[in-house]
Amino acid sequence: MTDWTDIGALSDIPERGARVVKTHMGCVAVFRTVDDEVFAIDDACPHKGGPLSEGIVHGRSVTCPLHNMVLRLDTGQAQGADEGSVNTYAIRVESGRIMLDTARLRRGQVA
Amino acid sequence: MTKKLVVIGAGMASGRMLEHLFDTQAGRWDVTLFNAEPRGNYNRLMLSPVLSGDKTYAEIVTHDADWYETHGVTCRFGERVLRIDREARVAYGANGPVPYDRLVIATGSNPFMIPLPGHDLAGVIPYRDLEDTERMMGLGAKPGSKAVVIGGGLLGLEAAAGMAAQGVHVTVVHVMGHLMERQLDEAAGYLLKKALEAKGITVLTSANSKEIIGTNGHVSALLLDDGTELTCDLLVMAVGIRPNVALAKEAGLAVGRGIHVDDTMVTSDAHILALGECVEHQGAIFGLVAPLYDQAKVAADTLGDTPASFVPKEVATKLKVTGCDLFSAGDFAEGEGRDDIVFRDPSRGIYKRLVLEGERLIGAVMYGDTAHSAWFHGLIKDHTDVTAMRDTLIFGPAFQGGAQSDPLAAVAALPADAEICGCNGVCKSRIVDAIQGGATTLSDVRAQTKASASCGTCTGLVEQVMSLTLGDDFAPQTVKPMCPCTPLTHMDVRRLIKSQGLKSMAAVMQECGWTTSCGCASCRPALNYYLLCDWPGEYDDDDQSRFVNERMHSNIQKDGTYSVVPRMWGGITTPDELRAIADAAEKYEVQTVKVTGGQRIDLLGVKKQDLPDIWADLNAAGMVSGQAYAKGLRTVKTCVGTDHCRFGTQDSTGLGIRMEKALWGSWTPAKVKMAVSGCPRNCAESTCKDVGVICVDSGYVLHIGGAAGLHIQGTVVMCTVKTEDEVLEYTAAVVQLYREEAAYLERMYKWMDNVGLPHIVERVVTDADSRRALADRFYFAQQFMQQDPWAERTKPAYRALYAPLADLTLEAAE
Numbered sequence: 001m002t003d004w005t006d007i008g009a010l011s012d013i014p015e016r017g018a019r020v021v022k023t024h025m026g027c028v029a030v031f032r033t034v035d036d037e038v039f040a041i042d043d044a045c046p047h048k049g050g051p052l053s054e055g056i057v058h059g060r061s062v063t064c065p066l067h068n069m070v071l072r073l074d075t076g077q078a079q080g081a082d083e084g085s086v087n088t089y090a091i092r093v094e095s096g097r098i099m100l101d102t103a104r105l106r107r108g109q110v111a
Numbered sequence: 112m113t114k115k116l117v118v119i120g121a122g123m124a125s126g127r128m129l130e131h132l133f134d135t136q137a138g139r140w141d142v143t144l145f146n147a148e149p150r151g152n153y154n155r156l157m158l159s160p161v162l163s164g165d166k167t168y169a170e171i172v173t174h175d176a177d178w179y180e181t182h183g184v185t186c187r188f189g190e191r192v193l194r195i196d197r198e199a200r201v202a203y204g205a206n207g208p209v210p211y212d213r214l215v216i217a218t219g220s221n222p223f224m225i226p227l228p229g230h231d232l233a234g235v236i237p238y239r240d241l242e243d244t245e246r247m248m249g250l251g252a253k254p255g256s257k258a259v260v261i262g263g264g265l266l267g268l269e270a271a272a273g274m275a276a277q278g279v280h281v282t283v284v285h286v287m288g289h290l291m292e293r294q295l296d297e298a299a300g301y302l303l304k305k306a307l308e309a310k311g312i313t314v315l316t317s318a319n320s321k322e323i324i325g326t327n328g329h330v331s332a333l334l335l336d337d338g339t340e341l342t343c344d345l346l347v348m349a350v351g352i353r354p355n356v357a358l359a360k361e362a363g364l365a366v367g368r369g370i371h372v373d374d375t376m377v378t379s380d381a382h383i384l385a386l387g388e389c390v391e392h393q394g395a396i397f398g399l400v401a402p403l404y405d406q407a408k409v410a411a412d413t414l415g416d417t418p419a420s421f422v423p424k425e426v427a428t429k430l431k432v433t434g435c436d437l438f439s440a441g442d443f444a445e446g447e448g449r450d451d452i453v454f455r456d457p458s459r460g461i462y463k464r465l466v467l468e469g470e471r472l473i474g475a476v477m478y479g480d481t482a483h484s485a486w487f488h489g490l491i492k493d494h495t496d497v498t499a500m501r502d503t504l505i506f507g508p509a510f511q512g513g514a515q516s517d518p519l520a521a522v523a524a525l526p527a528d529a530e531i532c533g534c535n536g537v538c539k540s541r542i543v544d545a546i547q548g549g550a551t552t553l554s555d556v557r558a559q560t561k562a563s564a565s566c567g568t569c570t571g572l573v574e575q576v577m578s579l580t581l582g583d584d585f586a587p588q589t590v591k592p593m594c595p596c597t598p599l600t601h602m603d604v605r606r607l608i609k610s611q612g613l614k615s616m617a618a619v620m621q622e623c624g625w626t627t628s629c630g631c632a633s634c635r636p637a638l639n640y641y642l643l644c645d646w647p648g649e650y651d652d653d654d655q656s657r658f659v660n661e662r663m664h665s666n667i668q669k670d671g672t673y674s675v676v677p678r679m680w681g682g683i684t685t686p687d688e689l690r691a692i693a694d695a696a697e698k699y700e701v702q703t704v705k706v707t708g709g710q711r712i713d714l715l716g717v718k719k720q721d722l723p724d725i726w727a728d729l730n731a732a733g734m735v736s737g738q739a740y741a742k743g744l745r746t747v748k749t750c751v752g753t754d755h756c757r758f759g760t761q762d763s764t765g766l767g768i769r770m771e772k773a774l775w776g777s778w779t780p781a782k783v784k785m786a787v788s789g790c791p792r793n794c795a796e797s798t799c800k801d802v803g804v805i806c807v808d809s810g811y812v813l814h815i816g817g818a819a820g821l822h823i824q825g826t827v828v829m830c831t832v833k834t835e836d837e838v839l840e841y842t843a844a845v846v847q848l849y850r851e852e853a854a855y856l857e858r859m860y861k862w863m864d865n866v867g868l869p870h871i872v873e874r875v876v877t878d879a880d881s882r883r884a885l886a887d888r889f890y891f892a893q894q895f896m897q898q899d900p901w902a903e904r905t906k907p908a909y910r911a912l913y914a915p916l917a918d919l920t921l922e923a924a925e
Contacts, residue, residue: 005917005919007916007917007919008916008917012911012916013916014654014655014912015655016629016655016656017654017655017912019912019915019916020915020916021915021916021917021918021919022915022917022918022919022920023919023920024919024920027915030916034629048669049671050671051659051667051671054659054662054663054667055632055659056631056632056635056636056655056656056657056658057655058629058630058631058632058635059629061631063631063632065658065659065660065667066667066669068632070631070632098916100917102919105919106919
């Protein structure tokens with residue numbers, strides 16, 4: 001089951017940047033790539049919890065600002081020699097609005 | 112069984128046809144070759160280099176006596192064919208008949224002579240064969256000779272340039288508004304005119320010839336419509352050619368403007384073929400060599416009963432005039448549904464124009480830089496869909512996907528005059544010359560050209576030029592690429608940014624062949640810095656390519672909170688400022704208030720969303736960002752100096768403040784810390800800073816290259832100066848040199864290790880002009896840099912970025 005929620009406009013996120021969405025499950029980082037693709041992943045690096053939303057975005061990856069772990073935005077998987085992953089969340093852009101699937105993110109509150 | 116083949120005309124087309132014939136049908140033909148000129152096949156295209164003295168006739172002969180003998184060709188050179196008896200299949204030469212099974216007419220064309228009054232005077236010649244060439248060359252032997260060329264087309268201009276190269280005063284008279292109007296547009300024609308005039312050739316366009324004036328039966332001047340009289344010893348008419356069809360016409364073959372041929376090069380008589388400039392195929396006649404060679408291949412195949420058909424292709428024009436790089440291909444007329452892409456570089460005299468129709472390139476004109484002409488010509492000929500590369504099409508193949516995998520492509524694409532070594536002003540061609548002259552190692556090249564012999568930052572590029580020139584035999588030193596996205600080193604990239612004038616990250620990545628779509632977390636900040644440093648005022652800082660601290664203008668802490676450090680000029684503060692800092696600390700629940708190693712107050716543990724507010728509060732109290740996070744000037748630490756200290760020799764605090772006010776805001780490859788100590792007791796610890804000043808009675812000792820981080824290193828003395836103003840100028844100069852030469856993240860001491868102290872001393876101390884230029888460049892850049900990032904980021908446009916995009920916890924609570 002999905003629960004598409006309008007979380008803001010695409011233009012609210014800088015190109016190759018990110019903004020966070022606060023949830024009961026912790027912050028989710030919403031990224032916008034140079035090609036205007038959007039991705040949502042947990043805003044905490046699997047390594048030491050670094051805020052991924054503050055990392056440098058390149059292609060479909062982000063480099064954590066604390067210790068440079070590189071994570072794929074589309075799969076949530078760590079790249080290179082590093083191991084680890086973060087949750088990814090379904091997200092899409094409709095007429096310039098960003099729609100995030102919040103079904104999983106609300107569960108914490110329901111439980 | 113051997114058959115008899117008679118070929119009339121030994122030009123470029125028939126020569127090529129005979130080659131194909133002997134390659135594929137050896138022994139099948141017994142060939143008789145007639146030629147009106149008393150010689151065999153030579154490369155007529157190369158008459159221009161012969162005229163200009165670049166080549167000799169012997170060098171342009173394509174088939175010599177040996178070749179004819181080897182292939183059993185009976186040569187009847189200097190003998191005209193008088194008539195063809197098609198019934199009997201016999202060609203009648205002046206010295207007797209020759210029967211044939213097949214006949215090939217390759218009589219070429221005749222130069223067209225405008226029937227102006229006086230056109231039959233002696234000294235009025237066309238430009239067609241070796242005799243004409245020799246006439247023009249002979250003119251150069253007489254000093255002060257003058258020539259007029261009627262016709263500003265390909266041939267006329269080559270004749271003009273050739274004679275000018277021989278020292279003849281040449282005037283070109285062209286009836287159209289610009290030169291080579293069939294191949295060039297007006298802009299390219301203009302550049303060509305300028306280039307020819309620079310060679311001393313007078314060019315008159317829109318000029319109508321009226322009459323050729325003679326003295327004693329010899330040409331002496333050309334009179335124009337407007338009354339201008341151009342005196343001359345020789346008049347060359349190069350206004351066009353007419354297919355030479357007299358023989359074919361007389362034999363009763365179908366002839367229009369040229370001899371009619373079908374796709375297999377067969378004339379209206381099945382036993383007779385024709386090819387070259389004398390033919391007409393589907394209404395077209397031919398003057399350039401490429402289609403003639405295609406015809407030669409088809410004619411040979413037809414003679415061998417191999418099916419082949421001639422398909423006219425787009426042809427390209429190049430002008431064989433030294434110093435005029437010109438290329439033209441396809442159709443470049445303006446028209447509905449056609450788009451132009453134009454590139455101009457006036458100061459380098461470069462003009463490029465591409466004409467697109469739909470998704471195809473249909474025409475190209477290039478002047479000044481024709482390096483990629485073959486590639487463009489290929490796109491036109493092959494009808495390639497260019498939609499995907501339209502944006503960068505005009506920059507050539509290096510910008511397109513395919514060529515990027517070659518790590519040397521960027522260097523290979525550099526023009527010969529591209530500067531490789533900035534210190535010694537050495538261009539690519541000088542390095543190539545040295546290598547071709549025998550230099551095989553980097554030290555050879557250094558010894559001969561001085562390239563990379565000074566600061567050495569161009570070593571990687573020099574080695575790449577060596578790799579390109581020496582090929583696999585050259586093993587460059589192992590150099591570390593700047594990141595996995597490119598094989599180039601930091602220094603290579605820096606040099607290319609400057610020499611290629613690359614002013615955006617996309618341009619760098621395309622031109623330097625990045626292997627990733629938009630770089631990585633390592634190269635993006637480096638490129639952003641290089642571009643910002645090299646093109647101040649032109650390149651805008653790319654926030655998203657900065658590390659979080661620089662983007663947020665605060666240091667990120669391990670728990671994701673930030674620290675805030677206001678600037679404290681020279682370590683001085685006031686009760687008001689302290690009060691404001693204390694208020695802010697309370698208001699934003701700062702966990703820790705700490706005095707830093709650089710004499711400032713650090714407010715640790717500020718939440719991200721509070722940053723704009725705390726900055727606004729501190730701004731309101733007159734404080735700006737201390738840039739305690741920046742790869743830039745951080746702080747100038749000071750002692751109290753003469754104001755209070757009994758040992759102080761100078762006003763160290765005041766000087767520190769002056770230095771900080773001059774240098775704050777500048778971005779540098781890595782952090783830069785400074786200090787001013789009032790006496791050699793060095794209370795400000797100047798000798799472990801990037802730039803340290805020790806005040807002494809006689810002035811100021813300037814130290815550089817210290818560090819007290821991962822690596823602990825004392826400074827070295829750069830020089831001693833007398834005044835505060837000098838301290839500022841020298842400091843700005845050394846920081847600028849570091850800004851321009853170091854790799855990103857390379858501390859000043861590390862850069863000093865690489866380039867050597869003597870290099871820095873020479874650029875900053877010994878050479879006063881260099882120092883002033885460096886300081887000027889530094890201050891020029893500063894006018895774009897000295898803006899308080901806090902003030903900027905408390906504006907509404909930025910503020911939002913520090914807040915969450917959405918807060919689902921609130922929504923859920925409803």
